[in-house]
Amino acid sequence: MRHPRVGVAILTMGTRPAELSALLASVAAQTTPAARVVVVGNGSLLPALPDGVTGVELPENLGVSGGRNAALARLREFGDVDVVVDLDDDGLLISPDVFTRLSELYASDERLGVVSFRIADERGRTQRRHVPRLRATDPMRGGLVTTFLGGGHGLSLRMLDEIGGWPAPFFYAHEETDLAWRALDAGWKVRYEPELVLQHPWTSPTRHAVFHRMVARNRVWLAKRHLPALLVPVYLGVWTAVTVVRTRSAAGLRAWVGGFAEGLRTPCPPRRPMRWSTVWRMTRLGRPPII
Template identity: 65%
Template sequence: MPLPRIGVVIVTMGNRPAELDALIASVNKQDSAAARVVLVGSATPLTDVPYDVTKIPLEDNPGCPGARNVGLRALIDSGEVDVVVELDDDGLLVADDVFRQVQQLYAHDPALGIVSFRIADEHGETQRRHVPRLRAGDPMRRGLVTSFLGGGHALSVPMLRQIGIWAGEFRFGHEESDLAWRALDAGWKILYEPGLVLRHPKTSPARHAVYYRYTARNRVWIARRRLPVPLVPVYLGVWLALTLARIRSLTGLKAWCAGFLEGVRTPCGPRRPMRWRTVWRMTRLGRPPVV
């Protein structure tokens, strides 16, 4: 059986040229070459990128999921790839067999929809928030999960054809959950594979000015879009309580509350709630869709 063909999508805003050069070099050194690499420039012309990749400059910045969608459409429409690997532009593939391992995983299991890489800093440390399960104490524990990491992951093209691509209107935050819940509801598997490593600087998501607003708004949106009606207030109540317990910044709390109200008042996109058997499946995997 032939191994699936790998495509790569990288989104950049043109503000990390050294990191982007290193990432593309690490992509090019893989012992199983990508069939095609697409570089999407969010509000950047990509004129200074010397590599032989497919360059798609955008005049504006549609947000991370919106820009990734541009790359995904190019690869899906080309018919040249079976699996898409998406990588943050300040990440680095430290091993040269990552793509080959991804190919083997998908060749072994046709029901595999998403593979989540392990994010580690230059010291090999993985932050708890980068482990896609509630019990995050052991980042080296491999297994099926209910979410995945946006910085480094692989997506099945047949899965994307069935469930659709990113929710571009989210712009930043929880677009992974929206895609993961759709995948699980359609019967696809999500695997956390810590042996696949993307080196990435240690950061805080709160470094982004829109973090609190978009986090709150998008949590409301995903609940309205994807959860059965009885679970919507439970999910939002849990996250309201957790937020009040965690946030130490009055400015951040005000932005979060404004985003929460925005999520309630504004259109969230089509409502397609998951089935109750998906709720039970997620619960058995260790993370019911209420937290």
């Protein structure tokens, strides 16, 4: 892409009007302006939006995956976007050159599919879970990775045209990994770029009421959809052990077991197991698809 044009997609449930307004102001302040900005009300009405911002109100909450697919469809209709930037509605772009630097990254590498931003709170701290690699002690170490952060990232539209959009049945949890694995298997690159920052409050994923069930169900679906048959029980066995060790809440563990059982008994097609060459590529990048 010689001059990648950026389109922005933001989901909201109408509960953070002040944060959404601040985020839109930070998008408008970018030195490289976005070609389009779309805000999706995910089962909610939208507040008044600034001039030039397109609103889409969905009659029901379609989750992260479904809502982002709706934003993506609207951006595609405009026909003038090359890179889609998804941003959390309680995030903030603290530097005015994010889109400029993002466009330069895509212009320099035609096989760059995903660019993951660094998520940092107002004190500059990055949570360990927000570093998309196993060795997460240094959040400033960028490079090629095997997954990305949902709160702030760029996606090549050419890549999405090839591999498809977000996995709508997932609703919430692991949708980024599903998309990243498809991208890697199709030969695209996923890059973590810590200089591109989305400021975001320090949070816990368990603040979402459906966290434990969705995480477990979607973990099973992820394995059933994308892993070679030999790796499915290994992947699920490793994550079962990790969850038992990490989970401190009996209620949370019960919800996780229920979600795991739901994932086993329900389909989530299509099944397209990744190539063994992709497994090896992910292993060389530091995260084989078993953990």
